[in-house]
Amino acid sequence: MSAVNVTEASKGIFLLSGELNRDTVTEFWPNCLQELIAASQKGDALVLDLIGIKDSDTAGLAWLLNLLRDSKKLNIRFSIKNLPGTIGKLAKISDVDGFLPLQ
Numbered sequence: 001m002s003a004v005n006v007t008e009a010s011k012g013i014f015l016l017s018g019e020l021n022r023d024t025v026t027e028f029w030p031n032c033l034q035e036l037i038a039a040s041q042k043g044d045a046l047v048l049d050l051i052g053i054k055d056s057d058t059a060g061l062a063w064l065l066n067l068l069r070d071s072k073k074l075n076i077r078f079s080i081k082n083l084p085g086t087i088g089k090l091a092k093i094s095d096v097d098g099f100l101p102l103q
Contacts, residue, residue, distance in 0.1 A: 046076065061087050
């Protein structure tokens with residue numbers, strides 16, 4: 001199991017790496033939201049670049065949808081870049097792909 005790591009590559013662009021699955025999401029969730037809240041206070045829309053995600057499952061998709069819900073409540077705008085194929089397929093099958101703010 002490889003934990004999810006978040007690195008701010010440049011202003012407002014966050015690179016995610018590791019595994020985004022049922023084994024990692026629960027530990028990762030609270031810290032990520034706090035990082036996004038802090039970054040959003042700088043004023044720009046944020047980008048989550050998932051290029052480094054090696055493994056994902058339905059928990060990863062659920063995490064993204066919950067992040068979208070929670071960020072909207074806090075008026076945080078973000079988009080997703082390099083969505084892993086697994087999450088994209090799961091989103092399409094679940095008919096939620098239209099909700100994801102993809103770049």
